[in-house]
Amino acid sequence: MSLPIYASPLERVWYYTFRVICVLVFVFLVAPILIVIPLSFNVEPYFTFTHKMLTFDPTGYSLRWYDLLLTQGLQNPDAPRDWAWWGQVWEQATWVKAAKNSLWIGIWATVLATVLGTTAALGLTRPEMPYRRVIMAILISPMIVPIIIIATGLFFAYSSACVPPDSAIGAVLSPFLSPKGCLANSHLGIILAHAILGIPFVIITVSATLQGFDQSLIRAAASLGASPRTTFFKVIMPLILPGIISGGLFAFVTSFDEVVAVLFIAGPDQQTIPRQMWNGIREAISPAILAVATILVIVSIALLATVELLRRRSERLRGVTPQ
Amino acid sequence: MADAPQTMPLQTADGRPLKAALAQAQVKAKRRAFLLVLPLLAFVVLSFVFPIFQMLERSVFNDGFSANTPSLTAWFSQHPQGAEIDESAYAALVADLVTMQKAKTAGQAGTRINYVYPGTISVFKSTARDAAKMVPPLKDAVIATNPMWGDPVLWAAMRNASHPYSTDFYMAATDRKPTADGGSEKVAPEQRIYIYLFIKTFILSGVITGLCLLLAFPIAHLMAVLPTAKSNLLMILVLLPFWTSLLVRTTAWIALLQEQGVINDILVTLGILADDGRVRMIYNQIGTIIVMTHILLPFMVLPLYSVMRVIPPSYARAARSLGATSWTTFRRIYLPQTLPGIAAGSLLVFILAVGYYITPALVGGADGQLISNLISFHMNKANWSMAAALAAILLAAVLILYWLYDQLIGIDRLKLG
Numbered sequence: 144m145s146l147p148i149y150a151s152p153l154e155r156v157w158y159y160t161f162r163v164i165c166v167l168v169f170v171f172l173v174a175p176i177l178i179v180i181p182l183s184f185n186v187e188p189y190f191t192f193t194h195k196m197l198t199f200d201p202t203g204y205s206l207r208w209y210d211l212l213l214t215q216g217l218q219n220p221d222a223p224r225d226w227a228w229w230g231q232v233w234e235q236a237t238w239v240k241a242a243k244n245s246l247w248i249g250i251w252a253t254v255l256a257t258v259l260g261t262t263a264a265l266g267l268t269r270p271e272m273p274y275r276r277v278i279m280a281i282l283i284s285p286m287i288v289p290i291i292i293i294a295t296g297l298f299f300a301y302s303s304a305c306v307p308p309d310s311a312i313g314a315v316l317s318p319f320l321s322p323k324g325c326l327a328n329s330h331l332g333i334i335l336a337h338a339i340l341g342i343p344f345v346i347i348t349v350s351a352t353l354q355g356f357d358q359s360l361i362r363a364a365a366s367l368g369a370s371p372r373t374t375f376f377k378v379i380m381p382l383i384l385p386g387i388i389s390g391g392l393f394a395f396v397t398s399f400d401e402v403v404a405v406l407f408i409a410g411p412d413q414q415t416i417p418r419q420m421w422n423g424i425r426e427a428i429s430p431a432i433l434a435v436a437t438i439l440v441i442v443s444i445a446l447l448a449t450v451e452l453l454r455r456r457s458e459r460l461r462g463v464t465p466q
Numbered sequence: 467m468a469d470a471p472q473t474m475p476l477q478t479a480d481g482r483p484l485k486a487a488l489a490q491a492q493v494k495a496k497r498r499a500f501l502l503v504l505p506l507l508a509f510v511v512l513s514f515v516f517p518i519f520q521m522l523e524r525s526v527f528n529d530g531f532s533a534n535t536p537s538l539t540a541w542f543s544q545h546p547q548g549a550e551i552d553e554s555a556y557a558a559l560v561a562d563l564v565t566m567q568k569a570k571t572a573g574q575a576g577t578r579i580n581y582v583y584p585g586t587i588s589v590f591k592s593t594a595r596d597a598a599k600m601v602p603p604l605k606d607a608v609i610a611t612n613p614m615w616g617d618p619v620l621w622a623a624m625r626n627a628s629h630p631y632s633t634d635f636y637m638a639a640t641d642r643k644p645t646a647d648g649g650s651e652k653v654a655p656e657q658r659i660y661i662y663l664f665i666k667t668f669i670l671s672g673v674i675t676g677l678c679l680l681l682a683f684p685i686a687h688l689m690a691v692l693p694t695a696k697s698n699l700l701m702i703l704v705l706l707p708f709w710t711s712l713l714v715r716t717t718a719w720i721a722l723l724q725e726q727g728v729i730n731d732i733l734v735t736l737g738i739l740a741d742d743g744r745v746r747m748i749y750n751q752i753g754t755i756i757v758m759t760h761i762l763l764p765f766m767v768l769p770l771y772s773v774m775r776v777i778p779p780s781y782a783r784a785a786r787s788l789g790a791t792s793w794t795t796f797r798r799i800y801l802p803q804t805l806p807g808i809a810a811g812s813l814l815v816f817i818l819a820v821g822y823y824i825t826p827a828l829v830g831g832a833d834g835q836l837i838s839n840l841i842s843f844h845m846n847k848a849n850w851s852m853a854a855a856l857a858a859i860l861l862a863a864v865l866i867l868y869w870l871y872d873q874l875i876g877i878d879r880l881k882l883g
Binding site for chain 2 (some may be wrong): 165291336
């Protein structure tokens with residue numbers, strides 16, 4: 144967008160003002176996220192820059208909040224840092240336990256959402272799909288319905304969804320359920336809830352990839368004697384894989400960031416990172432939260448980069464010029 | 467010749483009529499497509515749609531009163547609305563209160579009535595304690611313990627509650643109270659909290675949507691007109707917040723906006739504010755607006771950008787060459803073409819804002835709470851039915867907007883990044 148030669152002085156002023164406005168909006172978007180990174184190295188328990196930090200005095204900076212993430216919840220935090228200490232961190236540290244829970248729940252919710260979502264997207268993009276519009280509306284609705292309503296609904300449903308642990312089905316399912324045999328306060332319950340929340344993202348992303356997919360390739364494969372199975376794994380899958388991975392990453396991020404459903408349906412054993420942060424923000428707010436935030440920002444930058452690369456690859460494969 | 471197709475229909479190689487074969491193939495293709503969607507649909511219906519319906523049932527169902535008052539329930543079914551509350555009614559009440567005192571359920575019944583007639587929990591409990599010792603005439607004895615028992619409005623409320631299914635909670639959620647003749651009326655203006663909160667939620671969501679549009683329009687336009695390589699870079703700046711944890715973004719804003727935070731520090735250092743005159747920009751309505759605008763901004767930028775990107779620049783040039791000023795060109799040529807993007811982004815942001823919970827709960831303070839937070843409040847107090855009724859109203863509003871979105875834009879055109 145360069146300035147035309149015939150631009151009047153007023154237009155020239157507006158041209159630069161417009162640029163400045165845009166820069167300010169971008170600063171508004173990104174600055175809050177980047178500001179947490181330096182703040183997390185604060186040696187003082189404050190949420191702002193100290194004088195020492197601004198003068199780049201090394202004593203104003205420290206890794207103490209990152210250290211706290213490892214030592215919080217340990218029985219013996221001051222022990223020498225040998226293998227036994229690291230074992231203790233792995234087993235006992237509050238944040239490490241929360242991270243393990245979050246990862247575990249996130250991975251299973253992602254697998255569930257991606258497998259079901261991709262299959263459904265394959266059906267939904269077929270021209271002969273009946274009731275397409277209504278079904279699509281239902282499947283996307285977990286993204287639109289307020290999370291508090293979903294959490295409330297699940298709270299009631301999960302507290303009544305119980306199998307007695309001493310029954311035949313209960314014996315099989317008991318490792319996945321709470322000690323009372325309910326979906327409430329169980330890992331499985333949260334995995335199901337998070338899968339539901341991730342599904343719209345998978346459907347939207349995979350459908351978008353499939354819209355650029357040349358349906359005649361399927362017929363070509365069939366005419367060459369490939370079974371539907373072979374066609375899916377050898378022809379369709381490689382072409383839509385970037386979309387599937389992006390959708391999966393969306394679902395994972397959704398689960399990894401979800402706190403409301405966890406607050407309503409999880410028990411003390413399902414402490415996740417967002418729940419821990421939620422408690423941290425509501426109670427004693429310490430820069431340890433900022434240290435976690437910094438780690439999460441770095442993770443999200445990595446995920447965003449992956450998704451962007453996948454999107455470009457997929458567009459290149461489809462012969463679309465990258466947008 | 468004219469009836470030849472009927473006597474000699476076209477046939478497939480195996481001798482079936484072509485029409486029938488095609489219809490059969492189409493049914494098969496339809497079934498195959500549907501079977502692909504079925505597992506997910508079943509999963510979503512079972513673990514999402516069904517729980518929500520179950521919750522909605524709670525908004526009309528509450529047997530806290532009816533389950534504990536068999537005699538009163540019988541009396542109400544024998545005496546229609548408008549019947550005189552005579553000695554027999556009080557006898558039924560006393561009989562029920564005696565059983566409730568034994569079963570310790572007077573509080574439960576009182577709580578049920580308390581939603582529409584405040585103050586009944588303690589009255590139920592105290593009268594139940596004395597019920598066993600009462601002697602006829604029971605009407606005078608009961609009213610002597612508390613004059614509230616003589617109030618026909620209380621009796622109307624009890625009549626409504628004597629059936630486990632009632633619309634009482636919707637009445638309470640829309641700031642109405644029962645009247646003696648079985649109808650309802652608005653509560654006193656200073657007690658109208660729910661309607662007020664609904665209106666506030668809608669106004670705040672509107673303000674946030676407006677701010678998002680205001681901020682998103684210039685950057686979406688800039689990205690649309692810049693060369694692809696540059697706009698891709700800028701796109702990453704838009705998507706970064708989108709991918710960053712919501713709690714991280716909220717934490718960051720707390721660090722920035724609080725009284726001892728970065729922005730106040732900068733303003734004090736620059737001498738704009740005195741050290742004792744720091745502005746509180748968080749834990750209030752302003753905090754909710756700022757943080758939610760930041761969080762929802764990408765949802766406005768993405769649809770705007772995808773519409774603006776395909777607007778041909780030649781229209782604007784043609785307008786300029788025909789003598790339009792740049793303002794006229796923008797207003798008459800460019801802006802109308804961006805309307806689909808504006809509609810899509812605004813509706814999406816508004817829908818998401820209306821049901822927002824996390825940000826108002828963390829940075830909203832006392833006056834920045836939205837309707838979702840009130841639902842959560844009632845859930846924590848175990849007022850299931852009240853929470854469900856509020857949730858049902860909110861859900862209805864969101865679904866109407868969702869339907870509107872589908873009609874205007876189409877959900878299959880929703881894009882993320």
